Each structure stands twice: as structure tokens, then as C-alpha cells.
Amino acid sequence: MPSFASTRAPRETTGSSSADAVNAPTERIRANSANNNDQADIMVRAQAGDHQAFAQLYSIHKKHVYSLCLRMVGSVAEAEDLTQEAFLQFHRKIDTFRAESALSTWLHRLTINVVLMHLRKKSLQLNSLDEMMEPTSDQRPGRSFGAPDLTLSGAIDRLALQRAIKDLPAGYRLVFVLHDIEGLEHNEIASLLDCSIGNSKSQLHKARLKLREALRNRQQQEGH
Amino acid sequence: MKESVNNLSCAQFQARLPELIGSGDNIADHPHLRSCNLCRALLADLDAIAQAARQLFPVEEPPDALWEHIESAIEHEGAAQER
Numbered sequence: 523m524p525s526f527a528s529t530r531a532p533r534e535t536t537g538s539s540s541a542d543a544v545n546a547p548t549e550r551i552r553a554n555s556a557n558n559n560d561q562a563d564i565m566v567r568a569q570a571g572d573h574q575a576f577a578q579l580y581s582i583h584k585k586h587v588y589s590l591c592l593r594m595v596g597s598v599a600e601a602e603d604l605t606q607e608a609f610l611q612f613h614r615k616i617d618t619f620r621a622e623s624a625l626s627t628w629l630h631r632l633t634i635n636v637v638l639m640h641l642r643k644k645s646l647q648l649n650s651l652d653e654m655m656e657p658t659s660d661q662r663p664g665r666s667f668g669a670p671d672l673t674l675s676g677a678i679d680r681l682a683l684q685r686a687i688k689d690l691p692a693g694y695r696l697v698f699v700l701h702d703i704e705g706l707e708h709n710e711i712a713s714l715l716d717c718s719i720g721n722s723k724s725q726l727h728k729a730r731l732k733l734r735e736a737l738r739n740r741q742q743q744e745g746h
Numbered sequence: 747m748k749e750s751v752n753n754l755s756c757a758q759f760q761a762r763l764p765e766l767i768g769s770g771d772n773i774a775d776h777p778h779l780r781s782c783n784l785c786r787a788l789l790a791d792l793d794a795i796a797q798a799a800r801q802l803f804p805v806e807e808p809p810d811a812l813w814e815h816i817e818s819a820i821e822h823e824g825a826a827q828e829r
Binding site: 573576577580584585586588589592593601602605606609610613614678680683684687698702703718719720721723724726727728730731733734737 | 763764765767768769770788791792794795796798799800802803804805806807808809812813815816817819820823
């Protein structure tokens with residue numbers, strides 16, 4: 523068994539950050555290709571039990587995994603726990619990874635599953651997943667028969683939107699983040715959340731309405 | 747009696763929106779939207795929110811100590827498997 527006692531996760535030497543520094547498109551393609559080859563080589567070594575290689579993979583992918591967890595749960599402490607769990611699962615399942623798929627895509631999906639499992643367990647402790655997916659009446663968006671002066675005016679305040687997303691009821695936030703930020707299709711979300719495609723679409727609409735309501739309230743408070 | 751989709755008020759149309767969106771129909775073609783600036787503005791706002799959200803979240807760095815926790819947990823699992 524390898525010793526883990528003093529292994530440091532190295533600074534990123536492969537991955538997107540080094541590619542960003544390369545400006546010419548052809549050089550960028552070559553750099554990406556080299557990075558992919560590097561990562562494939564690191565992955566092979568990690569699959570063979572090289573702990574240093576696994577530490578390198580952690581360094582390359584940690585920001586992506588942590589940021590995804592943070593967006594989905596909205597809490598730093600939970601995001602740290604979930605990032606740890608995602609990398610532990612990655613380590614346990616490393617032999618099942620096949621080189622045909624991109625590691626980042628595979629890890630992205632694995633992380634989403636880890637977060638969903640966590641939310642399911644949490645919702646079982648608090649209430650049912652259905653309840654989480656369908657918030658209470660006071661959490662739902664209000665009707666929006668706004669006069670023209672109430673419609674959103676001008677640019678959207680990024681910080682206000684970020685805060686409003688964080689404050690969304692868990693079920694709304696989940697569908698909104700998976701669809702509008704992570705770019706998953708409704709059929710994928712329905713499959714992940716074990717709900718109908720129609721339910722996913724309808725939840726997304728309600729989430730956006732709730733965000734609009736929060737932004738409009740803020741605009742009104744600021745006297746727009 | 748079936749309510750005519752052409753005579754929906756904004757309140758009725760907006761109450762039906764989640765269901766209409768969930769059905770997969772193209773709501774841009776809905777008769778109410780063709781004649782209602784308010785509801786078109788509402789949907790434009792929702793699209794703007796979705797687009798703004800895509801560019802929102804910065805990539806965050808986890809704390810350095812997290813790797814030590816992961817490393818320790820991997821070591822612990824390895825030791826447990828050997829027993």
C-alpha cells in the first residue's frame with residue numbers, strides 16, 4: 523500500500539489554466555491535446571495505484587468539483603464535505619473509468635450524483651424529496667401581473683442574482699442550477715431527480731419566477 | 747365549459763404557465779402572448795435571468811486543508827480493507 527503521510531497536492535501544471543495562457547488557436551489546440559495526453563498518462567498511473575498521480579488529478583479538478591458542489595447546495599461547509607465525498611468516490615471507482623469518455627465529464631456526473639444522494643438523505647431526515655421539490659406555498663413565487671414599471675429594468679445585478687439563487691428553496695435551486703448553469707437537458711434532470719420531464723420544466727419556470735420576484739423586490743427597495 | 751385560450755387574462759395565463767411549459771408546447775406561439783406586452787416582458791425577464799446566471803459563478807478554490815482530509819480518509823479506507 524502506498525504511503526500517504528506527506529503527499530502534497532501539487533499546484534496545477536496541467537488543465538485549463540495553462541491553456542488559457544496560450545493565445546494562438548492552433549497552439550491552444552496543441553496545448554489542449556498535450557494536456558489531455560498528460561492527464562491520460564496521470565490517470566493511468568493513478569489507476570495503477572500511484573497516489574502522487576491521484577494527488578495531481580485532485581489538483582487539476584478540485585476547483586471544478588468544489589464550485590459545482592457550492593452552486594448546488596449553496597453552503598461552504600456542505601460543499602467541502604461533498605467535495606471530499608466526491609473525490610473519495612472517485613478514488614474508489616477509479617478502476618471503472620474508461621478512457622473513451624472525458625475524465626472531467628465523468629467526474630462532473632459523479633459529483634452531481636454525490637450531491638443528489640446527499641440531498642436525498644437530508645430530505646428524508648427533514649421531509650420527503652417530493653416536498654423538497656415542491657416547496658411550501660409561502661416559498662412559491664407569487665403571481666406576477668406586474669405593471670410595466672415593475673418589470674426588470676436595465677442590467678441584472680450579479681450579486682443580487684447570486685444571492686437570490688442561494689436563497690432559492692432547495693428543489694428550485696437544484697433544477698435551476700442543473701439546467702440554467704450546468705447546462706443539463708430536462709430529460710437528464712428528470713432521470714437524475716426521478717421526476718417527470720414536465721415537472722422539471724415546471725420547477726425551472728417557478729425557480730426563474732422566484733428569482734425575478736427577488737430581483738424586483740430589491741429594485742423596489744433601492745427605489746428604481 | 748372549456749375556457750378559450752384567446753380570452754385568457756394575464757392572471758389566468760400566468761397561472762397556467764408552469765403547466766404550459768411542462769407540456770413542451772412552444773409558448774411563444776400562444777395567442778395570449780401575441781397580444782400581451784406584459785406577459786411577453788415577463789418571459790423576456792425570465793430569459794434574461796437564465797442568461798445572466800450562466801455567467802455568474804466564479805470558479806472557487808477549496809481550502810488547502812481539504813486535500814489532507816481526503817488523503818487521510820483514503821489512507822483510513824485502505825487500512826480498513828487490509829484488515
